[in-house]
Amino acid sequence: MKLAWLAFWIGVSLSAYDAAHLKKALEDKECIGCDLRGADLSQNDFSGGDFHGSDLSEADLHESIFEMGDLSDCNLSGANAENALFWKGTMERADLTRIHARGANFKGVHLNRSRLNSADLRGTKSWKADFTDASFSKTDFTDAELGDAKFIRNDLRTVKMKRALLWQTRFSDTVLTKAQCAHAKKEEAILDANVTCR
Template identity: 40%
Template sequence: MALNQKFFNLPFHKQLKGMAIGLLVAGVALGCSPTPTQTVEPEADTSAPTAPQPNTAVQPTAPNSDVAQSPATTDRQALIDQLLSTRQCQGCDLRGARLEAADLSGVDLSNAILIDADLERANLSNANLSGADLTSADLENANLTGANLNGVNFTNADLEDANLTNADVTGANFTGADLDGVIGLNR
């Protein structure tokens, strides 16, 4: 007896189970994953009043956000929140932080790690960044007027069109940095 004949001789519920498993295996093999498309809520019992239930609906996430954040991401966000509220975060590890167009005027980020940070168009006027590591950071069009940049590592940073008027760049390292259009940098 051929395999397909055996299949059709099975009870109908076993045939359905076999087809469902076959579809699932085929879907996984093709890179698909089963996802529920609709949930069915049980009918409410109207015979007795009940206490309000907490909202358990899944909340939408912001675009480009991770479903589960790593501890490093959560910690970095806590440090960013601290920076924005207290205006200081000395020695903080803000590696890869996204601070585009942020008002960071007068903040104290001395000895902070800002490797690969996005500070494009950020206002860092009169900020203290002494000893900070800004390797490969994006500071394009950033305002660093009057900032303390003493000993800052700008290796491979993008400082295109940044304003460094009256900034203290004593001992700063600009190796490989993009300095096109920088204003106020006395080399």
């Protein structure tokens, strides 16, 4: 019983945000290197805000606006970002593992070297997004709009792309399944000679 109680309190402390950091984020509309684990940042406008290096794991970001914001090197694992707007922002080297971002807007976002394992990106709008060197495992892009996006040096074999729009999407040095390759060609994607279809 004592061990269960201790585990509960350790779990609470590990997911608790810093109240001063949350206050700064809500008032200044940015917070660099902040502890915002599990914080409620939903339905706010953080356009142009700098959050690089912050821990936003398990945070609620749904319907918030991060237009042209800096979320590079952020931990967004397990965050709720449904219908959030990240238009033309920077999310390089960010951890988006298990992020719930259904319907979110990633148009023109730089996601270079980000981790998108088990990310729910169904119905997202990611035109011109850059996924160079990003890691994918069981990522779900079902019904996503990925037109003119870049997938360079990725392994996409476990990624779901059912009904995804891939018009003019560029694939280079990337590994795809044969079914994904067929879908990409049907969608008029651009597959260079270094793409492997397995």
